[in-house]
Amino acid sequence: MRIGFLNPQGNFDPDDSYWTEHPDFGGQLVYVKSVAMAMGEMGHQVDILTRRIVDPQWPEFSEPFDAYADAPNVRIVRLPAGPDEFLRKESLWPHLVRDWVPAILDFFDDEGETLPDAFTTHYGDGGLCGVLVEDEAGVPFTFTGHSLGAQKMDKLDVEPENLKEMDDHFHFARRIVAERLSMNRSAVNITSTELERFEQYGHRAYHGAVDVEDDRRFEVISPGVNLDIFGAEAQSADEAAVREHVRDRLRRDVEDGRRHLPAVVASSRLDHKKNHVGLVRAFACSAVLQEKANLVLITGALDDPLRDPGEAGPGERKVLAEIRREVEENGLWGRISAFGLQGQPALAAAYRHFAERRSVFALTAHYEPFGLAPLEAAAAGLPVVVTQNGGPSESLREGDTEYGILVDPSDPEDIALGLERVLENEDSWETFSRRGRQRVLDRYTWERTAEGYLDVIEEIVAAPDARRPDERLPVHPYFCRPTVANDVTLDELKALYFRGNSGQ
Numbered sequence: 001m002r003i004g005f006l007n008p009q010g011n012f013d014p015d016d017s018y019w020t021e022h023p024d025f026g027g028q029l030v031y032v033k034s035v036a037m038a039m040g041e042m043g044h045q046v047d048i049l050t051r052r053i054v055d056p057q058w059p060e061f062s063e064p065f066d067a068y069a070d071a072p073n074v075r076i077v078r079l080p081a082g083p084d085e086f087l088r089k090e091s092l093w094p095h096l097v098r099d100w101v102p103a104i105l106d107f108f109d110d111e112g113e114t115l116p117d118a119f120t121t122h123y124g125d126g127g128l129c130g131v132l133v134e135d136e137a138g139v140p141f142t143f144t145g146h147s148l149g150a151q152k153m154d155k156l157d158v159e160p161e162n163l164k165e166m167d168d169h170f171h172f173a174r175r176i177v178a179e180r181l182s183m184n185r186s187a188v189n190i191t192s193t194e195l196e197r198f199e200q201y202g203h204r205a206y207h208g209a210v211d212v213e214d215d216r217r218f219e220v221i222s223p224g225v226n227l228d229i230f231g232a233e234a235q236s237a238d239e240a241a242v243r244e245h246v247r248d249r250l251r252r253d254v255e256d257g258r259r260h261l262p263a264v265v266a267s268s269r270l271d272h273k274k275n276h277v278g279l280v281r282a283f284a285c286s287a288v289l290q291e292k293a294n295l296v297l298i299t300g301a302l303d304d305p306l307r308d309p310g311e312a313g314p315g316e317r318k319v320l321a322e323i324r325r326e327v328e329e330n331g332l333w334g335r336i337s338a339f340g341l342q343g344q345p346a347l348a349a350a351y352r353h354f355a356e357r358r359s360v361f362a363l364t365a366h367y368e369p370f371g372l373a374p375l376e377a378a379a380a381g382l383p384v385v386v387t388q389n390g391g392p393s394e395s396l397r398e399g400d401t402e403y404g405i406l407v408d409p410s411d412p413e414d415i416a417l418g419l420e421r422v423l424e425n426e427d428s429w430e431t432f433s434r435r436g437r438q439r440v441l442d443r444y445t446w447e448r449t450a451e452g453y454l455d456v457i458e459e460i461v462a463a464p465d466a467r468r469p470d471e472r473l474p475v476h477p478y479f480c481r482p483t484v485a486n487d488v489t490l491d492e493l494k495a496l497y498f499r500g501n502s503g504q
Contacts, residue, residue, distance in 0.1 A: 004116035038450035040073035052078035127182025143186035224446035253337035282415035355381035378436030
């Protein structure tokens, strides 16, 4: 089959440029590339369609075509949308409608190629383009929202009083309407977990767009772990250097007599939602943990953030200040280390090093939509102790079988008990290390993810209308081609977000 990925934002290139350096890049690009590469390895022809940028500050994205080494079935196709220069994703909407969708249709026509058998679309902007391409050419598409605008509005505490300011920056009105169209008109909506289906797509802002109770409209396909990077038997080019870097930072931060101990390892961005402070409090309240382990925080590009926050942003500085206060009040200096590691290969090498020390991975976020990070740590051999709130409740437990330990992130004592359960007992460490790794191998690889997509795509190509809703939303006037007019109004956004009316 020929499959197209519609992903206008972020962009792709063989070197994965900017993936850890810019808010428009990151997780969803890893997801799209990984699924596309796995499909290509299975013999399918895959086009990743994205936006072309001709800008001296972004030279990686100027050529119309690109490719990944050793992936002959996958090509990157860059098509123009608006001005040549880079635009942040919130500013793309009018250019997608005016320029990018016509460019997609013209591209396949000019190349003398048939359109893909199906498109898989990502985020609301990709989903909207799937809607418009299907309207013109009849090609079915799947929609993977990754994260939806209504949840971001919730997190930003959007209220009627600040609605205009927020919409001026994030263009939530356009995004919510585009997401409603995408989930309504897609052949199938793909989510990572059942929780995502009911909690995100069931938000009042999407009422009337999709019936979350209708099993025909959804398919749960989980993301995968790159075993070439995170596998327990994998080796990075800098494996030895990373291990020495870890040992050096422990020598810098940890008391002489404690450097041989296992570690409680946490690796996530410094964000209040990730609840680093809850983990530090758990470590502080447990004499057992302090006797048996050190606490290690891996902090991206920040090398010694507990002493010098350096280039940390305002939100990161606030989290660091809270951690530092807990460390000082509980006398944890010499038992805690915080340092930077950049890139997945370095992180994976560190995980393998800590697994050899019989350490444990911890993620105590208040809520984790899916939870790929603990699965990556588990693949490297680390037992995992993870928040019970969100996706890990599905990935790390099935019936009575535990593949990791789930804890209440609001209760430091419960977090401590979960960590103690792994570290106090050799057999327990071995059990959770083995189970967690096998769970990833059985269920959470990118090959499994690609197979899930292919099963759905084969089904919708054979019967495009089988899963579609009985009633399809009309395309909002703002998204009608060839011109963009009648912008989505704040009143429409208020009706959708605050009252849950359909607004159509």
